[in-house]
Amino acid sequence: MNRLPHTPHDRRRWRAALYAVLTAAAASLLAVWTPAHATRIKDVAAVQGVRPNQLSGYGLVVGLDGTGDSSNAYTTQSLANYLQQMGLTLPPGVTVQPKNVAAVLVTAELPAFARPGQTIDVTVSSIGSAKSLRGGTLIQTPLRGADGQVYALAQGNLVVAGAGASAGGSSVAVNHLNAGRIPNGALVERAVPTPLLIGETVDLALNAQDFQTATRVAQAINRAIGDGTAQALDGRVVRVRAPLDPNERVAFLASLEDLPLELSAPTAKVILNARTGSVVLNQAVKLAPAAIAHGNLSITISSTPQVSQPGPFAPPGAQTVVTEKADIQVQQEGGKLLEVEASAQLADVVRALNKLGATPQDLLAILQAMKAAGALKAEIEVL
Incomplete structure (x- = not known):
């Protein structure tokens, strides 16, 4: 059992060691109770105009093991058009039986600030009578935005999270076999312009409409940077005056996102x-x-x-009624x-x-x- 020190030197050493232990304990408690996970502006608002864009396209999946479209006219026509682009013209009267080909729709989400050369994931879904896309390869498919412009090109091998088998007229399938994904399957070809660096102000859009939250976001920014920097326009948008230099504006917005925010109780x-x-x-x-x-x-x-049946002496033509x-x-x-x-x-x-x-x-x-x-x-x- 340890005994308390008796000499002055030992008592000073003991007090110094105790002070160090208490200081470390206090620091750990402060680290626990410091609002590291407190609500920040980035948790309730985002810069308006900085958002992803949806892309879609029509393509063909080839290399299927007899599980493709059986007799779809558009699949046959699409395959003939693709072969013609490759320099192969089918003789008149020759029809293609696309059992190993499936017509698909390809969808993707173009992230904000995506630049040409970057890759994004795509989702491939069958639109015909294909039984399975497992083992197929998507040939080059242009992905267009809402304005009709091509923003990415998709191609690659499908990953289908499922399996299936059939024998003797019976079949079994695990998960969905008519849709799959291609990780990093599309190459970005065009960037979407963003209004982030245009004008003297930047608008912060709240995730949910709330006048009190908009007011508190503006107050938090004005306390940290200066009065008149932010103004709540309505229950959804807070307008902030930002530097004109692009580098300074990015750093300015990064500092805004980490500002702590005191929120009121949520709506019941x-x-x-x-x-x-x-x-x-x-x-x-x-x-x-x-x-x-x-x-x-x-x-x-x-x-x-x-069941009501006719009796033995029933007239001719009498029938059994259920x-x-x-x-x-x-x-x-x-x-x-x-x-x-x-x-x-x-x-x-x-x-x-x-x-x-x-x-x-x-x-x-x-x-x-x-x-x-x-x-x-x-x-x-x-x-």
């Missing part, structure tokens, strides 16, 4: 997905006191076929009247809803009824 919202029954609540949702009664109603309909006898049963479970207390935290809201014992599908109706009654303090968005 409940997201309901009627197709899957998913219910998502954010932390701002609150409940007012309410009483809820919920019961399940089940209806069962069964049908029994009954009728259906329907039996309908209605069963309703008695719902209990439950009292839901006022809740100010998300955990309390979840606990109160769990008392009902309702399924997610039932919660869709319950939450909508609570909203109509004024007991649910949140916006409801149905997907």
Whole structure:
């Protein structure tokens, strides 16, 4: 067991060592509690005009193992046109059977600031009767933007995440075989002009419309750089005065993105997905006191076929008649009247809803009824 120092020299050494330990501990605590992951301007806004662009094109996938388009006219015509461009003209009356060829649509996303010579990923999807694109190769396909200009050229071997087999009239497939990707399969040929370096100001577009967030973004920029630098135009756009020199403007925007931002509580919202029954609540949702009664109603309909045959003395032409006898049963479970207390935290809201014992599908109706009654303090968005 260690004993406390007795001599003055030992006590000074002990105090110095203790101070070093406490200093290191304080530094580690500050590192933990420093808002390194605090909200920054780049988390809620982006420079307006700096965005990706969608590209698409029509092409052919070759090299398939008999799983291509069987008898599509446009596939045959596309293949004949391609062979003609290569200097091969088919004799009159000769038709191409493109069992190893498939007509496809090629899509890609051109990132912001992409320059000629860079590569991007492409997605290839069959538009004909091809059974599988596995093992195919996309021949050179121009990718165009919304203005009709060619911005990239795509070509390469497809990667299809799936497999399939057939025998004796039966078939099985794992995943989807009529779509695939080509990593770095397109070469950028044209750059998209950006308004980043044009004008004396730069507009920051918020990810979600909110007047309070726009005002706080402008205030954070003015506190860090100077009054009059930023101005909130509306609930979506903040206009910032930026340097005219391109190098200075890029560094200026980089410093803006890392400015810390204090956000207010989010808008209380409940997201309901009627197709899957998913219910998502954010932390701002609150409940007012309410009483809820919920019961399940089940209806069962069964049908029994009954055959009526002609008797021994039936007139000529009498036929056997098949009728259906329907039996309908209605069963309703008695719902209990439950009292839901006022809740100010998300955990309390979840606990109160769990008392009902309702399924997610039932919660869709319950939450909508609570909203109509004024007991649910949140916006409801149905997907």
